[in-house]
Amino acid sequence: MDLWIPRKIRNRKTPYRVLALKYRPQNFDELIGQDALVRTLKNAIETGRLANAYMLTGVRGVGKTTTARIIAKALNYKGPDGTSGPTTGPTDDCALCQAIAQDRHPDVMEMDAASRTGVDDIREILDGVRYAPSEARYKIYIIDEVHMLSKNAFNALLKTLEEPPPHVKFIFATTEIRKVPVTVLSRCQRFDLRRVDIPTLQKHFTSICEKESVTADEEAVSLIARAADGSVRDGLSLLDQAMALGNGKVEIEQVQDMLGLSDRGRSLDLLEAALKGDTAASLGVFDEMIERGGDPLTIIQDLLELTHLLSRLRAVPDGGLGAAGLNPDFATRLSELSGKLSMPSLAKSWQILLKGVSEVQTAPSPSGAAEMILIRLAYAADLPDPAELIRKLKEGGSLDATAQKKTELGSAGHSAPPRCHVPLGTPGLYRPLTGNTAAIIL
Numbered sequence: 058m059d060l061w062i063p064r065k066i067r068n069r070k071t072p073y074r075v076l077a078l079k080y081r082p083q084n085f086d087e088l089i090g091q092d093a094l095v096r097t098l099k100n101a102i103e104t105g106r107l108a109n110a111y112m113l114t115g116v117r118g119v120g121k122t123t124t125a126r127i128i129a130k131a132l133n134y135k136g137p138d139g140t141s142g143p144t145t146g147p148t149d150d151c152a153l154c155q156a157i158a159q160d161r162h163p164d165v166m167e168m169d170a171a172s173r174t175g176v177d178d179i180r181e182i183l184d185g186v187r188y189a190p191s192e193a194r195y196k197i198y199i200i201d202e203v204h205m206l207s208k209n210a211f212n213a214l215l216k217t218l219e220e221p222p223p224h225v226k227f228i229f230a231t232t233e234i235r236k237v238p239v240t241v242l243s244r245c246q247r248f249d250l251r252r253v254d255i256p257t258l259q260k261h262f263t264s265i266c267e268k269e270s271v272t273a274d275e276e277a278v279s280l281i282a283r284a285a286d287g288s289v290r291d292g293l294s295l296l297d298q299a300m301a302l303g304n305g306k307v308e309i310e311q312v313q314d315m316l317g318l319s320d321r322g323r324s325l326d327l328l329e330a331a332l333k334g335d336t337a338a339s340l341g342v343f344d345e346m347i348e349r350g351g352d353p354l355t356i357i358q359d360l361l362e363l364t365h366l367l368s369r370l371r372a373v374p375d376g377g378l379g380a381a382g383l384n385p386d387f388a389t390r391l392s393e394l395s396g397k398l399s400m401p402s403l404a405k406s407w408q409i410l411l412k413g414v415s416e417v418q419t420a421p422s423p424s425g426a427a428e429m430i431l432i433r434l435a436y437a438a439d440l441p442d443p444a445e446l447i448r449k450l451k452e453g454g455s456l457d458a459t460a461q462k463k464t465e466l467g468s469a470g471h472s473a474p475p476r477c478h479v480p481l482g483t484p485g486l487y488r489p490l491t492g493n494t495a496a497i498i499l
């Protein structure tokens with residue numbers, strides 16, 4: 058039976074390659090977000106101060122395997138005429154480097170320690186170490202996921218690692234550096250690859266969209282950059298998916314649906330209503346978000362993240378957002394709201410939401426649990442914070458916390474009954490303690 062294949066795909070000369078592979082950096086200058094590593098390695102190569110072994114560590118998808126291959130090419134570069142020395146620049150004009158990039162050069166061996174963990178596998182490598190490279194300058198052994206090697210396999214490596222023949226270099230990559238014995242670590246030059254920050258990821262993804270002739274919303278790309286959590290590969294996989302969904306366009310609504318995210322603006326409406334103590338409004342927004350396919354857990358996690366951003370802004374009004382990668386309108390709204398909230402009330406909201414996340418995860422009805430959290434937030438907004446309480450007690454006035462919160466936030470309405478309008482000294486409610494403290498007994 059003939060399978061029908063769309064003409065657009067039938068006419069394609071080369072098969073589709075996922076973005077992460079298509080845009081794998083081929084030299085140091087193309088690596089993003091790893092400036093310290095690039096600087097050190099470039100200096101080492103230019104001055105010829107090369108270590109016997111390198112250990113590259115970092116979370117998934119930040120460039121460990123990529124860097125290992127770049128080092129292998131840079132050290133073996135011979136140029137188009139076969140006479141040049143090692144380089145830190147592009148290596149595309151060298152036939153040897155092309156063979157390395159295509160993983161078909163016998164002098165550069167890449168081994169996956171996750172599938173070959175035993176001492177015999179290492180012995181196999183060590184047997185070949187004695188022989189000089191066939192064509193390249195260095196024989197390079199790249200051992201990926203090195204933490205998976207067995208104890209015996211590590212021990213078998215030690216001697217060669219300490220004093221390898223001058224034509225041999227080892228490059229190890231791992232996500233779990235703690236599982237690598239110190240004896241091995243002390244024989245390697247270690248590089249910690251960083252999580253890539255949001256603005257850098259955003260710039261990278263935007264340039265890839267341009268190269269792929271895909272129109273992309275700035276906000277959608279920013280969302281993907283945030284969801285990538287510092288991993289370039291995670292971000293590129295998400296971008297691939299978004300491009301497939303949007304059929305040549307990357308739009309905010311689609312990305313939000315894809316990530317199961319609710320609209321951030323709506324999340325802020327929800328948080329603002331709850332912090333004002335406006336239960337009806339907050340439950341209204343919540344119902345609407347759920348109707349639009351929002352996930353209760355994601356909504357509560359979003360509120361938690363917003364509370365964190367508001368607290369940062371409250372603590373450091375200028376530049377408190379750091380590298381959060383927010384769009385300017387949203388950032389302005391956040392900073393206006395943070396100016397109206399007190400730090401204790403933000404801290405209180407954080408505690409309620411943090412506890413709320415696990416409650417939503419374990420509750421039989423996640424949306425019911427999320428509603429309970431919103432109600433709790435709205436009611437907690439009415440309670441005076443300890444400093445305010447002490448001040449009021451000292452002044453000997455009444456504790457009309459609701460009214461005070463409303464003026465703070467410019468509230469338009471309040472559905473919850475005020476519960477703190479209690480004159481001082483009402484028996485059973487407030488028990489003044491000695492000194493500057495007071496306890497609330499509810």
Ligand SMILES: Nc1ncnc2c1ncn2[C@@H]1O[C@H](COP(=O)(O)OP(=O)(O)OP(=O)(O)O)[C@@H](O)[C@H]1O
Nearest residue numbers: 077080081088089117118119120121122123289290
């Ligand atoms: N620093 C970076 N700059 C540019 N692209 C990167 C970077 N890091 C990763 N990538 C992209 O992610 C892909 C995967 O990177 P790589 O295989 O090097 O990750 P890794 O750190 O080895 O991850 P893992 O721990 O999962 O093996 C690359 O093909 C490239 O497209």
Ligand SMILES: [Mg+2]
Nearest residue numbers: 121122201230
């Ligand atoms: Mg890897």
